[in-house]
Amino acid sequence: MSLWENIKMALMSVRAHKMRSILTMLGIIIGVAAVIVVVAIGQGGEAMLKSQIAGDGNSIEVFYQPSEEEMQQGKWEENPFTQEDIRQLEGIEKVSNVVASSSEFSTARLRDEEAETSITGINEAYLDVNQLKVEEGRSFTSADFLGGRRVAVVSAAMQEELFEGESPIGEIIRIGVQPVEVIGVLEKPTGLFAFGSVEAYIPWTSMRNMLGTSNYSQVTLQVQNADDIQPIGDRATTVLNQLHDTEDSYQVINMEEIAQGIGQVTTIMTTIIGSIAGISLLVGGIGVMNIMLVSVTERTREIGIRKSLGATRQQILLQFLVESIILTLIGGIIGIVLGAGTAYLVSFFADWPSLISWQVVLGAVLFSMLIGIAFGLLPANKASRLDPIDSLRYE
Amino acid sequence: MIQLEDITKSYSLGKEAVNVLRGISLEIKSGEFVAIMGPSGSGKSTLMNIIGCLDRPTTGSYYLNEEDVSQHKDQELAKVRNQSIGFVFQQFQLLPRLTALKNVELPMVYAGASKKEREERARDALAKVGLQDRVAHLPNELSGGQKQRVAIARALVNDPSLILADEPTGALDTETSVAIMDLFVQLNQEGTTIVVVTHEPEVAEYANRVIYVRDGLLGQNPLEKGGQTQ
Numbered sequence: 001m002s003l004w005e006n007i008k009m010a011l012m013s014v015r016a017h018k019m020r021s022i023l024t025m026l027g028i029i030i031g032v033a034a035v036i037v038v039v040a041i042g043q044g045g046e047a048m049l050k051s052q053i054a055g056d057g058n059s060i061e062v063f064y065q066p067s068e069e070e071m072q073q074g075k076w077e078e079n080p081f082t083q084e085d086i087r088q089l090e091g092i093e094k095v096s097n098v099v100a101s102s103s104e105f106s107t108a109r110l111r112d113e114e115a116e117t118s119i120t121g122i123n124e125a126y127l128d129v130n131q132l133k134v135e136e137g138r139s140f141t142s143a144d145f146l147g148g149r150r151v152a153v154v155s156a157a158m159q160e161e162l163f164e165g166e167s168p169i170g171e172i173i174r175i176g177v178q179p180v181e182v183i184g185v186l187e188k189p190t191g192l193f194a195f196g197s198v199e200a201y202i203p204w205t206s207m208r209n210m211l212g213t214s215n216y217s218q219v220t221l222q223v224q225n226a227d228d229i230q231p232i233g234d235r236a237t238t239v240l241n242q243l244h245d246t247e248d249s250y251q252v253i254n255m256e257e258i259a260q261g262i263g264q265v266t267t268i269m270t271t272i273i274g275s276i277a278g279i280s281l282l283v284g285g286i287g288v289m290n291i292m293l294v295s296v297t298e299r300t301r302e303i304g305i306r307k308s309l310g311a312t313r314q315q316i317l318l319q320f321l322v323e324s325i326i327l328t329l330i331g332g333i334i335g336i337v338l339g340a341g342t343a344y345l346v347s348f349f350a351d352w353p354s355l356i357s358w359q360v361v362l363g364a365v366l367f368s369m370l371i372g373i374a375f376g377l378l379p380a381n382k383a384s385r386l387d388p389i390d391s392l393r394y395e
Numbered sequence: 396m397i398q399l400e401d402i403t404k405s406y407s408l409g410k411e412a413v414n415v416l417r418g419i420s421l422e423i424k425s426g427e428f429v430a431i432m433g434p435s436g437s438g439k440s441t442l443m444n445i446i447g448c449l450d451r452p453t454t455g456s457y458y459l460n461e462e463d464v465s466q467h468k469d470q471e472l473a474k475v476r477n478q479s480i481g482f483v484f485q486q487f488q489l490l491p492r493l494t495a496l497k498n499v500e501l502p503m504v505y506a507g508a509s510k511k512e513r514e515e516r517a518r519d520a521l522a523k524v525g526l527q528d529r530v531a532h533l534p535n536e537l538s539g540g541q542k543q544r545v546a547i548a549r550a551l552v553n554d555p556s557l558i559l560a561d562e563p564t565g566a567l568d569t570e571t572s573v574a575i576m577d578l579f580v581q582l583n584q585e586g587t588t589i590v591v592v593t594h595e596p597e598v599a600e601y602a603n604r605v606i607y608v609r610d611g612l613l614g615q616n617p618l619e620k621g622g623q624t625q
């Protein structure tokens with residue numbers, strides 16, 4: 001008797017007891033759906049967190065964090081990145097941009113108006129890499145940077161504060177006591193958490209001339225390829241620590257460690273909820289076993305008839321085993337559909353990505369079949385061992 | 396074709412052993428039509444089950460078609476039941492969820508025949524017992540006589556050399572019984588060996604030979620000895 005024959009027979013028997021079959025499958029359905037949802041949301045969340053940490057545009061920030069010893073030796077610097085540092089960093093292979101800046105707080109004045117503002121002296125790559133777009137007026141030119149021209153691009157918030165919404169282009173404002181010409185206004189930041197703050201950007205060279213700032217306080221590297229972030233970050237810190245003769249003052253976030261940390265958290269979560277789902281699957285499996293045992297008893301006479309007609313023990317065993325596998329497999333497939341739907345709803349309403357990989361789906365299918373085999377074996381074995389004569393006599 | 400040598404069968408009920416068959420030797424030749432008679436509880440069904448390879452004797456040997464089937468393993472016995480023997484039971488023993496056609500196909504399913512061949516031969520078998528227009532009926536849509544015809548069609552569909560019928564007319568009225576027995580006669584004339592268990596003398600009359608069982612032993616015709624059949 002072919003496997004296909006057995007499958008058709010099993011489907012018939014499942015259909016003959018629809019309600020009972022569905023109730024039997026329920027444990028499997030819930031278990032599989034729970035696993036799918038948990039894994040989908042877990043993997044989605046992990047991917048989201050990782051992409052957030054990696055930052056936009058393949059960039060990595062270099063930190064300056066001297067050790068206690070070095071602090072005691074008085075090695076601490078407010079603006080730890082020199083012009084030479086930047087040049088060296090730009091020389092590292094596969095670095096596409098080195099973004100450097102230095103910020104200070106100051107007061108901006110226009111005639112009688114005053115506004116507290118942050119002044120950021122930037123290098124040429126800054127606006128592009130940080131995806132700051134000039135909406136009105138013009139952006140900086142290379143000549144502005146080279147010549148240390150006293151020109152500024154201001155934030156939309158500054159336009160509100162100082163110019164009461166009027167166009168500031170061409171106006172001269174004073175930062176501290178130094179006059180600066182406004183040449184552009186930045187696009188308003190969008191997004192839920194973007195607060196427009198009062199800011200002015202000027203070429204770093206101008207900042208040095210105006211305020212006497214000697215070095216950069218912040219450096220971010222942009223690399224060509226996301227995979228290069230970690231090795232190039234490490235290379236950059238080596239270069240900087242060498243240049244400054246420091247042990248480990250220049251650092252980058254270790255992306256791998258953080259990714260590992262996140263991975264660990266999601267693994268723990270997935271394990272916990274996964275084991276709950278596993279228990280549900282176990283209970284589901286026991287339910288299947290229970291119903292299959294009932295089914296074997298109910299069909300004792302059928303088994304006797306089949307045996308009298310020449311069915312071997314193996315054929316009877318296979319018949320009932322296939323039936324329990326079909327039960328759990330259908331339950332598993334319903335569970336996958338239900339779980340995928342739930343994961344989709346969660347990601348839709350919670351704005352949290354969910355990933356359903358084919359590996360998880362395949363795993364769920366195989367696992368539910370495995371449960372069918374594990375919990376179907378006992379009833380099927382019982383069926384196959386029934387004595388044909390006793391079975392034929394069974395009422 | 397059938398050769399039983401000193402067959403015994405005993406069951407243990409608690410400490411006591413119940414000896415149902417107590418040493419039966421008999422031979423049935425190919426092409427015979429034999430009736431087994433005897434009072435209720437005498438061991439007729441037990442004997443039939445051993446002949447039909449559904450059960451094994453406790454001691455003794457059984458040769459079916461020159462093969463010592465008392466030494467066969469379960470799997471080999473299943474094959475013998477499938478290929479060489481057709482069963483007909485008093486209670487018909489049809490699968491209630493399957494149509495007449497599907498019921499008749501069952502022995503061929505276990506023989507591994509193709510779907511097409513199964514259907515063809517099942518239709519032929521049903522036509523032979525006069526049920527060509529009832530193939531799609533479920534057992535509970537058929538009368539007792541029709542059910543037994545389906546069972547006979549199922550018994551003969553794998554072309555067995557031996558058909559065993561344990562009280563095949565026990566649940567049928569006289570008229571239907573006659574029709575069923577005529578079917579057995581027809582099958583016997585076509586060469587199939589037939590063994591029928593019955594306690595009705597009218598049924599036994601169809602046979603060429605009658606074997607009497609009493610208390611697990613072969614006996615004489617009780618009528619000749621002035622006894623009484625049940």
Ligand SMILES: Nc1ncnc2c1ncn2[C@@H]1O[C@H](COP(=O)(O)OP(=O)(O)O)[C@@H](O)[C@H]1O
Nearest residue numbers: 406408413415434435436437438439440441442
């Ligand atoms: N499995 C069994 N265990 C114990 N006793 C049995 C069993 N099967 C049959 N018997 C006994 O064997 C005797 C013969 O039974 P059976 O062959 O069915 O008789 P018959 O068919 O002639 O009426 C009966 O007394 C019955 O109770």
Ligand SMILES: [Mg+2]
Nearest residue numbers: 439440441561
């Ligand atoms: Mg009997």
